[in-house]
Amino acid sequence: MTATLEPTAATDAPVETFDSFNPANGDLVGTHAVRSKAEVDAAVARAREAAAWWGSLSFDERAEHLLTWRSVITRRIAQLADLSHRENGKPHGDAQLEIILAIDHVAWAAKNAKKVLGPSKVKSGLLMANQASTVEYKPLGVVGVIGPWNYPVFTPMGSIAYALAAGNTVVFKPSEYTPGVGQWLADTFTEVVHGRPVLQVVTGLGETGNALCTAAVDKLAFTGSGATGKKVMAACAENLTPVIIEAGGKDSLIVDEDADIAKAAEAALWGGMSNAGQTCIGTERVYVHEKVFDSFMIEILDQAKGLRAGADEGAKIGPITMPSQLKIIQSHIDDAIEKGAHVALGGSDAVGERFVQPTILTHVPETSTEITEETFGPTLAINPVSSMDEAVELTNATSYGLAGAVFSKKQGMQIARRIRSGMTSVNSVIAFAGVPTLPFGGVGQSGFGRIHGPDGLKEFTYAKAITRQKFKPVMMLTSFERTAKEDGRVAQLMTLLHGGKQTLK
Numbered sequence: 346m347t348a349t350l351e352p353t354a355a356t357d358a359p360v361e362t363f364d365s366f367n368p369a370n371g372d373l374v375g376t377h378a379v380r381s382k383a384e385v386d387a388a389v390a391r392a393r394e395a396a397a398w399w400g401s402l403s404f405d406e407r408a409e410h411l412l413t414w415r416s417v418i419t420r421r422i423a424q425l426a427d428l429s430h431r432e433n434g435k436p437h438g439d440a441q442l443e444i445i446l447a448i449d450h451v452a453w454a455a456k457n458a459k460k461v462l463g464p465s466k467v468k469s470g471l472l473m474a475n476q477a478s479t480v481e482y483k484p485l486g487v488v489g490v491i492g493p494w495n496y497p498v499f500t501p502m503g504s505i506a507y508a509l510a511a512g513n514t515v516v517f518k519p520s521e522y523t524p525g526v527g528q529w530l531a532d533t534f535t536e537v538v539h540g541r542p543v544l545q546v547v548t549g550l551g552e553t554g555n556a557l558c559t560a561a562v563d564k565l566a567f568t569g570s571g572a573t574g575k576k577v578m579a580a581c582a583e584n585l586t587p588v589i590i591e592a593g594g595k596d597s598l599i600v601d602e603d604a605d606i607a608k609a610a611e612a613a614l615w616g617g618m619s620n621a622g623q624t625c626i627g628t629e630r631v632y633v634h635e636k637v638f639d640s641f642m643i644e645i646l647d648q649a650k651g652l653r654a655g656a657d658e659g660a661k662i663g664p665i666t667m668p669s670q671l672k673i674i675q676s677h678i679d680d681a682i683e684k685g686a687h688v689a690l691g692g693s694d695a696v697g698e699r700f701v702q703p704t705i706l707t708h709v710p711e712t713s714t715e716i717t718e719e720t721f722g723p724t725l726a727i728n729p730v731s732s733m734d735e736a737v738e739l740t741n742a743t744s745y746g747l748a749g750a751v752f753s754k755k756q757g758m759q760i761a762r763r764i765r766s767g768m769t770s771v772n773s774v775i776a777f778a779g780v781p782t783l784p785f786g787g788v789g790q791s792g793f794g795r796i797h798g799p800d801g802l803k804e805f806t807y808a809k810a811i812t813r814q815k816f817k818p819v820m821m822l823t824s825f826e827r828t829a830k831e832d833g834r835v836a837q838l839m840t841l842l843h844g845g846k847q848t849l850k
Contacts, residue, residue, distance in 0.1 A: 360378055360379075361378070361379040362376050362377060362378055362379060363376070363377060363379055363521060363524075363548075363549070363550060364376050364377075365377065365432055365521070365522060365523065365524055365525060367431050367432070367434065368433070368434040368522075368663075368664040368665065368666045368667075368668075368699060369434045369656040369663060369664045369699060369700075370656060370699075372431075374428075374431050374432050374525060375432075375524065375525045377524045377525070377528070377548040377549075378548055378549070379548070379549040379550060379552075379553060380547040380548055380549045380553045380556070381553075381556070382552075382556040382559075382560075384547065385516070385547050385553060385556040385557050385560050386556070386560050386561070388516050388542070388545045388547050389487055389489075389516055389557075389560045389561050389562055390561075391542040391545065392487045392514040392515070392516050392542055392543075392545060393486065393487055393514075393561070394542075395514045395541050395542045395543050396484070396486050396487055396512075396513065396514040398541065398543075399509075399512065399513075399514050399538075399541070399543050400484050400486070400512045400513070400514075402512075404458050404459035404462070404463060405459065407455070407458070407509070407510060407512065408455040408456060408458065408459070408510070410537050410538055411451055411452075411454065411455035411506065411509060411510060412451075412452065412455050412456075413537045414451065414533065414534050414537045415448055415451045415452050415455070417533050417536065417537060418444065418447075418448055418451070418533065419448055421533070422441060422444055422445075422448075423441075424529075425440075425444055425498065425526070425529055426440040426441040426444055427440075428525050428526055428529055429443070429444070429497055429498060429523070429526050432494075432497065432522065432523040432524075432525050432526055433494060433495070433497060433522070433523055433526075433663070433666050434621075434663040434664040434665075434666050435620055435621070435663045436660070436661060436662075436663055439619065439620060439663070440498075443496050443498050443499040444498050444499070446499050446778065446779050447498045447499045447502040447503075447506075449779070449781055450499075450502060450503060450506055450507075450781050450797065451502065451506040452781075453781030453782070454506045454507045454509075454510035454781070454801075454802065455506075455510055457510075457799070457802070458510040458511060458512075458802055461482070461799045461802045461803065462481065462482035462511060462802055462803070462806060463481060463482075464479045464480070464481040465479065465480060465481070466478065466479055467479065467480055469812070471838075471842065472822075472838075473812070475814055475815055475816050475817065475818045475819075476812040476813065476814055476815065477812065477813045477814075477815050478810070478811070478812050478813075479810075479811050479812075479813075480808055480809065480810050480811075481808075481809050481811075482511070482802070482803055482806035482807070482808055482809065483512070483806055483807055483809045484511050484512030484513045484805065484806055485511075485513055485563035485564050485805055485806060485807060486513060486514075486563040487513065487514050487515070487516065487561070487562050487563050488504070488508040488513045488514070488515050488516075488562060488563065488564050488565070488566065488805055489515075489516050489517075489518070489557045489558070489560065489562035489564070489565040489566070490504045490505055490508070490515055490516070490517045490518070490565070490566045490567075491518045491554050491557065491558075491565065491566070491567045491568070491569065491577065492504075492517065492518070492519045492520060492523075492527060492568060493520055493568045493569050493625075494519075494520035494521075494522035494523045494666050494667065495620060495623040495624060495625070495666065495721075496620070496624075497519060497520065497523035497526040497527065498526060498530070499778075500568050500591075501517060501519065501527070501530075501568065502530070503785060503796035503797050503801065504566035504568075504589070504796050504801075504805075505517060505530070505544065507796060507797070507801045507802050507804070507805060508566070508805040509543070509544065510802060511802050511803075511805040511806050512806075513563070513805050514542070514543045514544070515543070515544045515545070516545050516546075516547060516557060516560075516562065517530070517531060517544065517545065517546050517547070518546070518547050518548070518549065518553055518554050518557050519546060519548065521548075521549065521550050522666055522667060523666075524546075524548040527546045527548070528546050528548065530544070530546075531544050531545055531546040554577070555576075555580050558577055558580035558581045558586070559580050559581075559583055559584065561584070562586060563586070564586065564587050564588070564589070564804075564805060565577065565581055565586055565587075565588050565589070566588070566589040566591075566794075566796070566804075567588060567589065567590055567591070568591040568592075568625075569591075569592065570592060570593055571592040571593055571790050571791075571792075574590045574592045574792060577590070578590065588794070589786075589792075589793070589794030589795075589796065589804055590792035590793055590794060591625070591785075591786060591787070591791075591792045591794070591796070592625075592747075592787070592790060592791050592792040593625055593719040593721075593745060593747070593790070593791065594625050594626060594627075594629075594719065594745045594746075594747030594748060594766075594787060594791050595629050595630065595716075595717070595718070595719050595743050595745045595747075596616075596626060596627065596628055596629060596630070596745075596747055596748045596749045596750075596766070597628070597629070597630040597631065597632055597736075597739070597740040597749050597750075598612065598613050598616060598628045598630070598631045598632075598749065598750040598751075598752070598774065599631075599632050599633075599733065599736045599737070599740060599749070599750070599751045599752065599753075599760060599764075600613075600631065600632070600633040600634060600637065600641060600752045600753075601634055601733055601751070601752060601753030601754070601755075601756055601757075601760070602634040602636045602637050603753060603754045603755055603756075604634075604637070604752035604753050604754065604772075605752065605754070605772070606637055606640055606641050606644050607644055608752065608772070609641065609752035610641055610644040610645035610648055611648060612628075612750060612752065612773060612774035613628055613631050613645060613725060613727075613774070614645055614648050614649055614652070614725075615774065616628030616750065616774040616775060617629065617631075617723065617724065617725040618652065618661075618662055618703050618723045618725075619662075620663070621654060621662050621663050621664065621665055621666075621700075621701065621722065621723050622701075622720065622721060622722040622723035622724060623665070623666060623670075623721050623722070624775075625719075625747060625748075625791075626747055626748040626768065626775055626778060627775070628725065628749075628750065628774060629719070629720055629724070629725070629726065630716060630725075630726050630727075630728070630739075630740070631725055631726065631727040631728070632728055632729075632730045632735075632736040632739055632740065633727060633728070633729055633730065634729070634730060634731075634732070634733070634736070635729040635730060635731055638729040641727075642689065642707065642727065645705065645727075646689060646690060646705070649690055649703055649705065652703050653702060653703070654700040654701060654702050654703070654723065655700060656700075662700070662703065662723055663700075664699045664700050665699065665700065665701055665722065668699075670721055670722065671696055671698075671701070673718075673720065673721065673722075674696055674701055674720055674721070674722035674724065675693070675696045676714065677713075677714045677715045677718065677720045677722075677724065678691075678692065678693055678695070678696065678704055678706070678715065678724060679693055680713050680714045680715060681706050681709045681710070681713040681714070681715035681716075681726065682706070684709075684710040684712065684713045685708070685710055686706040686707065686708060686709040686710065686713065686715065686726070687706065687707045687708050688704075688705075688706060689705040689706065689707050689727075690703055690704060690705040691703050691704030691705065691724075692704060696722075701722050701723050701724075702723070703723050703724075704722075704723065704724040704725070705724070705725045705727060706724065706725070706726050706727070707726075707727045707728065708728060708729075709726040709727075709728055711728075711739065711742070713726075717743070719745070733753075733756060733760055736760075737760060737763045737764060740764055740765075741763075741764065741765045743789075744789050744790040745787070745789055745790050745791045746765045746766045746767065746787050746788035746789040746790070746791050747766055747767060747768070747786075747787035747791035747792075748766055748767065748768040748769065748770075748775070748777070748787070749764050749766050749768075749769050749770075750769065750770045750771070750773065750774045750775075751764070751769060751770070751771050751772070752771075752772055753771070753772070754772075757771035757772055758771060765788065765789070766787060766788065766791075767784070767785070767786045767787040767788055767791065767795075768783070768785065768786075768787075780797075780798075781797060781798065782797075782798045782799070783797060783798050784796070784797055784798045784799075784800035784801060785797040785798075785801065820834060820835060822835065
């Protein structure tokens with residue numbers, strides 16, 4: 346990615362641009378404008394005007410637009426997958442899988458927004474028995490979204506589709522590594538709404554993202570590194586703009602002694618190596634019960650035969666999208682080996698100029714960066730443990746808390762509940778991401794807030810509480826005409842209701 350200045354045809358004034366390249370071969374994919382703060386502010390202003398129209402539509406009317414968009418994406422899935430393949434580098438099949446999951450989420454958000462966010466009755470309680478109480482969830486207005494490059498369709502759509510379904514307009518700043526994908530999404534939605542700026546894209550580098558953070562948006566959803574997430578929060582704090590942060594992870598996969606070893610190995614291999622390991626909810630650590638450790642290693646190494654990174658059709662792993670990540674991957678592998686880790690596959694020589702070959706290390710010291718820091722590459726650190734208690738303890742010994750997996754026939758659910766993370770799959774890997782009804786997000790250094798599911802819809806709204814008096818109250822408490830006698834009756838009532846020992850029924 347490079348930035349240049351080019352004159353415009355209308356004014357001959359220089360316009361800063363940047364290029365996106367295919368990380369597999371360096372070919373130019375596209376050239377995009379670096380949007381200035383003034384241009385970002387203008388986009389937000391347009392979104393504010395469009396919000397008056399979009400927000401005034403009924404849930405059913407918005408759903409119709411969103412479901413039409415879903416159909417457009419589905420019909421053009423090959424086109425979008427090819428663009429994602431060229432900008433991100435991932436194989437066509439992986440690009441298509443990501444889009445399929447996104448389509449399912451768009452459909453769920455469109456069809457369920459009314460049920461989740463529409464007016465619903467709640468009980469008023471004895472003191473306010475004369476009131477009819479309702480709660481509903483109103484759109485915030487304009488939502489800013491800063492998306493990542495590793496899943497340029499699925500991840501930002503978890504914010505975009507849900508924010509739109511809730512009645513907000515969206516200004517989306519895609520990663521500078523995958524700007525074309527972001528522009529494609531905005532262009533196709535604009536077709537559906539007949540040119541209205543309901544979903545807009547502002548392309549650019551870090552300065553453009555900062556401009557979106559400080560613009561007059563009502564909430565900002567960010568996906569990326571924890572370090573950048575802190576900068577986003579600081580910038581948003583200028584206007585007291587609330588944020589959703591989905592940062593990194595150091596997820597583990599736990600294998601119990603009664604697990605299906607073949608399936609556990611298959612899940613660990615895919616969870617660690619798919620998308621070249623560039624998955625925030627991917628597997629980076631594996632803790633295997635010592636009784637089945639040797640059989641697990643035989644199985645995973647057997648399954649890994651022939652698995653390789655490359656640009657040809659036979660390769661199932663693509664390139665490292667962000668070149669600077671190569672040094673981090675190299676340093677983590679080298680640090681683990683220097684501290685005594687055993688190389689079972691790949692190793693220090695696995696890191697090339699664009700690709701990293703699958704690397705599996707065992708008996709990795711818990712103090713090495715391969716264990717403590719997010720690697721974001723096709724590596725796995727596999728260690729034996731004496732018990733599931735030890736596996737859980739080591740899994741939780743991190744400041745991250747995003748996701749993970751457990752393979753166990755008898756204790757899967759119990760172990761999963763003990764893991765400090767926002768999401769866990771039992772006897773599968775990353776399954777939760779494909780379930781539209783489940784919230785997606787982490788704890789600790791992995792961020793806060795949720796996308797997907799009812800929680801994801803509510804993230805882009807504010808709760809509106811309304812009471813309506815049905816009949817005159819027996820005791821008028823909200824009046825200066827209230828008497829001492831009424832105060833006494835209220836005190837007696839509260840003593841009867843709450844003064845004694847209560848039991849749950």
